[in-house]
Amino acid sequence: MAALVKKMVGDVPLHDTGRVADAVDALIEHCKMHCKDAGVEELADTATCKDVLAFVRQHRDLRAQEIPVHRSLLPKNCTSMAVVDIRVKSRGPDDLVFLHNKDIRDRIARGNSILQLQYKGKALQIPVLQGLRKFTGGLGDDDDMPAGPGQEAAWTSYFLAPIEQAHTIFSMEKANGEAAHLACRWIQNKYVLVCGSKNVHMCVTKRSDIELYTDSKFRIAAVIARVIFECLEKLEDKGAALLSFLACTGFTANFELLQPSYQHVELLGDTPRLLFFAFTAQHFDGQRSSLCDVHPLVGIEIMRRLGMETVNYDVIPFIRFNEHTADVRRTFGKEGRVLYILDSDTTTGNVIGLFKKKTIWYVVLRAIREKVKAAVSRVVKSPDTPYASIRSSCVTKTNARLRDIRDWLGFSKDELMQWQALAKRFIEWVISEEHLAFDATAHRDQYRPRARRERQQQQQQQQAHADNGDDDGDDGDGDNGDDDASVSAAPSFTPEAVGSLFPKVWAAFLQDQRVAYPSAATVT
Incomplete structure (x- = not known):
């Protein structure tokens, strides 16, 4: 589907946002018209899924967790279904695991989900969600990475091509929140959503399905799912168009969740928000030519045309890399920037690397x-x-x-x-x-x-008592009362x-x- 997007948008200079917007409108309409029920068996890619799960079993630093889907959500002729979340298994930050294992860097992203089904007596697996690949920054730019001599050069290890091929920087503001994902498939005449946080995802078809996930590990995933449904309801027809785009292309939408109840350093507002920043696809075999399956400018324009909030961005020639990163360091009141390093200045360019730069x-x-x-x-x-x-x-x-x-x-x-x-x-x-x-x-x-x-x-x-309908007035964070107030x-x-x-x-x-x-x- 990445090839289809490139074909429909064309080779447009990044400064020609008018042409990009027109192409994006045509792409959205195409997906609305061609979104169809592909069938469970047609969506399945069991061989690829089995291969990546075997890869997970071979690595002690990885784990796969099955999350059963409630029977009320099962498609017809399906006797069981589960979301299989793949993640790095470590007591602390996962940075060193990614740094020292190229195979894991290539195949495992920050967010990986497979739908596992028993359908018409057959075991099928659908690769449904994969987030943005792990990346890092320079000395002092990674919150969890121990600073030292190795960190300064580590960021280039995450690139797909030599830095000499860099041409343009697509510089995005880094939102100070939590990772959030949304993927969608059209199965038996309804949208099936897989959404959640970096490591925990749930399968839902409507807002009330969120209540089926009662375990504490779904706390953040449930917040994300609720905000997603609120956005879809407010957007009305555009919300349906967003789901048709995701179902038609198979892409994962990557967001930052800004939560009033848990704030890092930047002061947030009073309501949860989702800020979109990139589309990705499933590359469980580790093969890819770009770290984003839709050019970042095109992705942001798609979401803006559909009424979703996005991060802000600037387009900068790569020759200004040092100047730009110095400016970012001195920015006040913001976490920093994520630099999407592109190999051209048109919409057919590939993201060959990602680099984070934090403010002092x-x-x-x-x-x-x-x-x-x-x-x-x-x-x-x-x-x-x-x-x-x-x-x-x-x-x-x-x-x-x-x-x-x-x-x-x-x-x-x-x-x-x-x-x-x-x-x-x-x-x-x-x-x-x-x-x-x-x-x-x-x-x-x-x-x-x-x-x-x-x-x-x-x-x-x-x-x-609470499960039986007795409300003790807890605000959900472990303390009675409203901390915010x-x-x-x-x-x-x-x-x-x-x-x-x-x-x-x-x-x-x-x-x-x-x-x-x-x-x-x-x-x-």
Whole structure:
């Protein structure tokens, strides 16, 4: 289908957005007219699926998890169906697994799903979803990658072609959220959606099907599915056109989910949002000529014509790579950019590589967030430890971390001192009896085994009541009440909010203390 898209759009210069828009309209209409029930057996590619599952079994760093689909969703003549999610299996970040295993880089993306069916007595498998391939950045640009001599050159290992073939940069704003996927197939006169987070996906046909997935592992996937159905309902005919496009092409739509209830560093709004950034297809055999199966400009234009939100972008000649990445470093209030490296400046170009570039603002604030989260966790685990001792330790560790970041990112010593002073002031402000809403008596036994077992039993009993229709007023994040409301109402925060709603805590600190960022960090 990637070939069909290229044929219909043609070889259009990227600056000619009018011609791109006209071609996209024709492509959408084509998919609406030609979306048809291909039949379960026609959709199946059991040999490819068996091959990749055998590959998974051979690697101790990979796992495949079967998620049964409720019997009410089964197609006619189908006795069972499951979503098989393939993922990297690691206790910590998956970066090193991808870095040291080319075969895994080539075949396993961030999000991989197969539909497994028993249909008319035969075992069939449909490759249904694959997200964007893993990629990385330069020194200090990967949140989970240990910075060191190997990281600086690691990003080129993820490229499909030598960097010398680079011609154009399609530079996208990096949304500060969670990975989200949507794939769709037209089976027996209805759309079957597979959607979810990076590692967990669910199969649904309508909004109410989401409630069939009750396990806690579906928490994020369920949020994504609800936002998807809200978007489809608001878009009406365009929503149906989106599903027909996905069903006709077999592409996976890749989004960032921006969640008000869990915020990283950027301050988000009050409602969940999905921001589209790329279309991908299933390449479980590892063979591909482009990291995106639709040119990124064409993909964004498709989604905008269909009424979906997308990330913002700029098109830049590759000869400006160093200049552009330096500008990104100095951007304020944003996580950074993802650079889609193209081998031409037209819509037939291939994405030969991906490269992330983070802002100093984001890297520094994320480091402060992680150190403060750890310190607040110590408050909870050791309620008898004086706040002054915890603050002092946190300041020392944060200062050391910021020195490392300065070495990686290369900002001035004066700017480092300004960031350290700001971090110290924040730590002293938030880890205090005035601003940390913490009841030591209530939390004192939280980490004792017997108390933990008793608490789990109570939670199971409460969940049983909730399943029977008894609403205890829980807001869904493990704490009674609305954290969002408490955070916005006054500068006093629960330990949980310091981690999950850090941007709100940070914004309250800036407003309460009337402090400013280091002068060099405010360039936009």
